Amino acid sequence: MKREFSFYGKLAVSIGAGIFFCLFLYYLADNIWNGAVLDWFDKNYMISKTVNPEGSGLERITRMPNWIKLKNLLLRTLSIMVSLWIASVYFISRLYSSRSERNALRKAGEIIHSCMTQDRDVSDRFPEEYAGISAQIVQIKSKMLRHEQILKEEAARKNDLITYLAHDLKTPLTSVIGYLSLLDEAPDMPAKQKARYTHIALDKANRLEKLINEFFEITRYNLQQIVLEKERVDLYYLLVQLTDEFYPVLSAHGNTIELSADEKCTLYGDPEKLARVFNNLLKNAIHYSYPGTPIDILVEEETDQIILLFRNRGKTISRQQLTSIFDKFFRLDDARNSHTGGAGLGLAIAREIITLHGGTISADSEKELTTFRVSLPL
Numbered sequence: 001m002k003r004e005f006s007f008y009g010k011l012a013v014s015i016g017a018g019i020f021f022c023l024f025l026y027y028l029a030d031n032i033w034n035g036a037v038l039d040w041f042d043k044n045y046m047i048s049k050t051v052n053p054e055g056s057g058l059e060r061i062t063r064m065p066n067w068i069k070l071k072n073l074l075l076r077t078l079s080i081m082v083s084l085w086i087a088s089v090y091f092i093s094r095l096y097s098s099r100s101e102r103n104a105l106r107k108a109g110e111i112i113h114s115c116m117t118q119d120r121d122v123s124d125r126f127p128e129e130y131a132g133i134s135a136q137i138v139q140i141k142s143k144m145l146r147h148e149q150i151l152k153e154e155a156a157r158k159n160d161l162i163t164y165l166a167h168d169l170k171t172p173l174t175s176v177i178g179y180l181s182l183l184d185e186a187p188d189m190p191a192k193q194k195a196r197y198t199h200i201a202l203d204k205a206n207r208l209e210k211l212i213n214e215f216f217e218i219t220r221y222n223l224q225q226i227v228l229e230k231e232r233v234d235l236y237y238l239l240v241q242l243t244d245e246f247y248p249v250l251s252a253h254g255n256t257i258e259l260s261a262d263e264k265c266t267l268y269g270d271p272e273k274l275a276r277v278f279n280n281l282l283k284n285a286i287h288y289s290y291p292g293t294p295i296d297i298l299v300e301e302e303t304d305q306i307i308l309l310f311r312n313r314g315k316t317i318s319r320q321q322l323t324s325i326f327d328k329f330f331r332l333d334d335a336r337n338s339h340t341g342g343a344g345l346g347l348a349i350a351r352e353i354i355t356l357h358g359g360t361i362s363a364d365s366e367k368e369l370t371t372f373r374v375s376l377p378l
């Protein structure tokens with residue numbers, strides 16, 4: 001209805017402009033130019049003709065239109081008038097449409113601002129003709145709210161983690177000071193008891209170092225931007241090297257690593273960053289696996305990518321935990337203990353590194369078998 005009204009409105013304005021232009025020309029010819037137009041017309045488009053009425057014997061001179069020239073004048077005038085009419089319609093339409101577009105953009109901007117800043121249904125604010133924009137705004141707002149919620153959850157987890165770490169720092173520090181004070185106050189303490197106290201103090205000091213490293217990990221993750229330095233990587237050698245480095249931990253836990261990979265397997269990436277990813281995955285696999293069970297590393301080379309699978313036997317991870325396992329500061333165990341306590345950054349950093357390489361990382365856990373799947377382009 002509005003479009004139809006707009007069309008007829010433009011037509012009426014155009015006709016009115018044409019009439020006004022004609023009246024203006026008439027006023028010029030009749031008043032301003034004071035007959036100059038008539039003289040010009042008479043001179044160029046009128047001819048004199050001698051007329052001899054029958055039986056009168058008299059000759060009379062009459063002025064008559066030169067129809068050939070007059071026809072050409074009328075055609076040119078009509079062409080000019082039509083051109084002027086079309087031009088006026090065009091410019092008036094452009095002026096009207098520009099103003100309408102500005103009003104529409106201003107109105108849309110006000111509606112979008114209102115929808116993004118107020119907690120109201122977007123569909124209630126947008127007219128029907130903006131249904132497409134309304135749907136896109138709903139999606140954008142939903143993503144923004146989700147991102148905001150994720151940031152709030154990460155901040156809350158980070159604050160809780162720092163609180164836990166600050167509290168946990170106090171316990172081993174108190175123990176270290178206490179046992180060292182006993183050793184200092186009793187120099188004649190039996191050797192067996194002295195060795196026992198020394199071992200406890202060393203164990204607590206190691207725990208203290210681990211907690212301090214977690215603080216540094218949080219700080220580094222917040223401040224640094226990961227930059228890749230890619231080169232051709234011998235993937236098989238890298239995995240074998242990592243396996244050897246974990247031998248003491250594996251032996252203490254009773255686990256073994258079974259590596260299945262082609263010795264010629266290579267890819268293009270940052271070896272240091274990839275080693276960090278695999279290190280985090282192996283560390284988690286050992287920490288959360290049952291003692292005495294094998295940890296499998298399988299490497300499968302496809303046409304344009306390499307698939308790495310890290311599998312361990314342990315407690316099944318719930319679906320709810322799997323959805324957040326790669327989030328920053330997320331920990332599988334809510335209670336912090338000396339064996340699995342961590343900043344909850346390892347898998348988040350691993351995902352960021354893999355994403356920068358153009359790959360993907362995911363996790364699955366069923367029937368006490370947990371699998372981390374990493375895909376990397378060749």
